[in-house]
Amino acid sequence: MDTNNRYSVLLVDDEEDVIQIIVKKLDWEAMGLKIIGHAANGVEALELAEELQPDIVMTDIKMPYMDGLTLCRKLKELSRTIRVIIFSGFDEFEYAKEAIKMDAAEYLLKPVNAGELKEVFERIKADLDRERDEKRNTDKLREYYMESLPVLQESFYMALLEGRVAARQIGKYAKDYQVNLSAPYYVVTVLHISTQSLPEEEREDPFLLAMAVKKYAEEQVDERWNSRFVIYLGDIIMISQLQEKDDLIAYTDEMDRLCRMARKVCNARVTAGIGYLCDSLEQIPFSYQGAKQAVSYRVLYGNTRSISISEVEPGETAELQRVDAYADLIQRIIKKIRVGEENVLQEAIHDFIQWLNEAHLSMQNYRIVMMELISELVRFAAGHDLSIDNVSGTGTDAYHQALQMESTEALEKWLLDLCRHLQREVLHERQDSTKSFVQSAEEYVKTNYADQDLSVEVICKKLNVSAAYFSTIFKKETGKTFVRYLTDYRMEQAVNLLMTGNDKTYVIAEKVGYSEANYFSYVFKKQFGVSPSRYRSDRLEKK
Template sequence: MSLYSVMLVDDEEEVIQIIMKKLDWASMGFQIVGYAHNGAEALELAEECQPDVVMTDIKMPYMDGLELSRRLKERYPSIRIIIFSGFDEFEYAKEAIRIEVEEYILKPIDAGELQELFGRIKKSLDKEIDEKRNIDKLQEYYMESLPLLQENFFTSLFEGRVPAEEIDKYLVNYQIHLCGPLYLVTILHLSSSDVKAYSNPFLMTVSVKKLAEEQLVPKYGSRTLIYLGDIIVISQLETADQVAGYTDMMDEFCRQAKRVCGIRVTAGVGQLCSSVEELKLSYQGARNAVSYRALYGNNRAINIAEIEPKEKSEETWEEEALHRIMKQIRLGDKSALEGEVKDCLKKFTENGSSLQKYRLFVMELIAEIMRFGNKNQLDMEELFRKESDIYQMVFQPESFEELCEWLIGVGEKVQEMLSSERQNNTKSFVTRAVEYVRENYADQSISIETVCRTLGVSAAYFSTVFKKETGKTFIGYLTDYRMEAAEELLLTTDDKTYMIAEKVGYGDPNYFSYAFKKKYGVSPSKYRVEKMKVSG
């Protein structure tokens, strides 16, 4: 098994180095993934390295260990926290207990005590994973938690086989309590390559399902079932504003599933709906979202509402074929698109379909492409320059091969236009975030959450896009921008350091000086003096 990760936090470099050298971490099953010298810095670092254990001092500048522990527990409930301190005070210990830290130990730290402590933590972490993977317990849990009638009801609902007028009757008879008022469906798709590594893949699916219930049932009254190899989660929300937070929680869940169960999970989040009857539409949206893992990556949450408009469910084989072709256009796979077009047109000839039906399908495909293009702000006049070309291909094609080649060409052109538009949208998205920083960097309360509320997206989606486009995390970009603004103020004004700190968004002048020195290597005042000497 891989080593558990540990992050150290202390304002004294010597203490950190001593702790790192005191123990043979690897032999105990741990590795040091990073260290910080204050709580504020540690909070940023935790976002990057996602540690299993944090060992922190209490008395530190800018943010003490107790405040750091509170914030870490809020963001990462399963994290283990060890507080070490030179202060043997009851109030500190009482607060540590309230925060639910793993241990409170006093300096100087004894190597034997520390080794014993991490031995207990490792057993606790191992037990947590073993419980998730215990086949006997999982088998018993599965038999008890999936009543067949409830499962059949939901699968029939997703397939559109439950009459609307009978839904309430089934909910009562099968004791299914869905109060809403809003609902959405999430599909948890397990990486097939990860699942194959286990002797009983099905029970690994059950393991992830159990973990999902532990996380989601208390907060969202979620119901779960296994369907077509995936885990389906039906969640209840109070307001539409909760969707972004829900998506972020699912994104964190995917990382936890990888850490605890050893499985990469993609969470496809469907569109919000206001009735149980509409769950089938949210389910279809969630399935479409999962298919986007080829573009956005797995082991994360993908919200369909953030990447494409709603689409209706499909019924006939022609409509299914139309859906598959449009799916490949969206995903940008040219070879898959070519295969779908050829298979579809070939099926028309093999089935002996009428010429009228054949023409109708081609017209519907073109209409669907145009609707899709308009929704995504593509230039349809550029795509179909001559209406006569459409008429010629629908009603008077020279051959099957010619029509097939024309449709593939149209699809590939849409793929190229869509890729270009997505890049433009992403750049516009990042540009708005950058503009927000430039206009609000002096606001001390600015954070990823405030930016995401302004942009109307989840923090998980925002973080992925922003770092991909800029090469920096949002906090890293904000810090760099504030430092550049501070540098200019130092060289162009006579303002005191504490005044400049406030102007660039730092309420604590000491932490501002710390951050400035971390970037430029010297304090703000010394930086000003050195630059003035050079210019003088």
């Protein structure tokens, strides 16, 4: 069986011998399963689960630092689809009752024989197979599509996204089509499916794949967002309703989890572009434009994740653009300046110039087009604290420079130089912003590493960003996850305290942010290969 099609299993037990016995008891490959890792306690298991996204977790109940029941609860918060098997040497009804409450797939008693263990995993695999088949079954997907949103509702959503519904008529159409959109805030999300990166044999029919992702999103997205879904131009569009402005961060994180799980469940690489937050239905097109812009940033931040336009372009505001031919070409130029690739920028400018050559405009209309072009460039530059006239470097305003060009060839060269300069300045600004962002996080760690409650959530609240965006940027800049960086820094401080003072291990543990001395010693030994006390004695002997 192809490794990519096997379900992943994470084993958790504080006794290494138990894990090795379980690993050797079964022919995992023949069962369609693969062991992707093992952990010695619940804290370590939760960190691995966040990184590896296992399908099945088998955990002991009694473990140090975090027991199996607590781990089960936190795993279910991490992913609703994860299957948890709890096994224990304690034959007590209360444990089983708690496991059932937490929706554990199975509860087993030690010692577990090979036959019983195989039956349990086969049962869970069959359940996962049924779930996957339901989501990929062509006939069911076609049937679901025929029974999905009525045509009038879909038409209304698409017209709303494109700004083709007059503000005074939105309420009337919503009532006529039984569409309930009545929240303080709205946000549009574009779920874009990338297929080019998949091998040919793994590519499904694009339409059916979009249907699978749409159905999965409808099932998994939290009810509190009260989202509406429609497939439009190959993408899944969501119109979601938020009660508070601050809900956008939690919403962004949920979209990030949805993208990661869609890769596993639907075999689809999904990027969630999240638009600007708006407070009225007539502003929906503004949010939609922002969502599409956010999707284009996948070239910088990668796919299979959420990207919020308000986080990647905090200095800009949404604006609905005209949709005629030349406006689309201008917007394409602006988009390519943002993305930062010179070759695609040159292509976009060339297409605009070619359109000018073929349009045979009057001088009056030519001036209108140039005014629109320069206005968009000025607006873009202002959003990044740049002056387009300073960029051009002649002292003459850019609009008059454009009108003074003697040919479209000269205009193309001038425009390419101008846009390349803007592109470099924006890239430099983005890099500075990212470095400042990461530096702020690093400085916060250096000042607050002793805080036992310090976590990704705490620092994201401090920086006012989503965990999804923070984690992506932090790892991209430092090469480490935030948890790894925090642990390394705490261990570095622990070594300093060990070598420069006489504090007991439990005192040092508390000073560097660990409430339990035993867990501090466990992490220290994992990092340096010896216990804190042994590390101190070894170094003193060498002096």
